[in-house]
Every structure is written in structure tokens, then in C-alpha cells.
Amino acid sequence: MQIKYFENSAVFKQRIKTKTAKKFKVEASVEFMVCDDANCLPPTEVDLNFDL
Numbered sequence: 514m515q516i517k518y519f520e521n522s523a524v525f526k527q528r529i530k531t532k533t534a535k536k537f538k539v540e541a542s543v544e545f546m547v548c549d550d551a552n553c554l555p556p557t558e559v560d561l562n563f564d565l
Contacts, residue, residue, distance in 0.1 A: 518548075538562065538564055539562070540562050543558070
């Protein structure tokens with residue numbers, strides 16, 4: 514199986530286009546897993562909330 518991985522840090526960006534200039538809220542979740550050469554921790558899900 515081919516799995517993408519990132520060492521030390523990663524930056525993920527998402528453009529958001531709105532039809533109005535009003536303030537709005539973005540709600541999302543990210544699921545990730547941490548591994549070393551021998552073991553992996555179970556996946557963790559984190560909720561993200563942004564007021565834009």
C-alpha cells in the first residue's frame with residue numbers, strides 16, 4: 514500500500530470563495546495518525562472552527 518507521509522511538519526491550505534462579504538464560520542475536522550519505524554498510534558480526529 515502506498516501512503517503519503519510528512520516528516521516534522523506540514524502545511525495544508527484550502528481556498529474559500531464566498532458570495533458575500535459578511536462574516537461566516539467554517540467548521541471542519543482533520544483525522545491524522547502518528548507513526549515511527551515500528552509503531553503507529555491510533556488515528557485521532559480534531560475539530561477545527563474558524564470565524565472569518
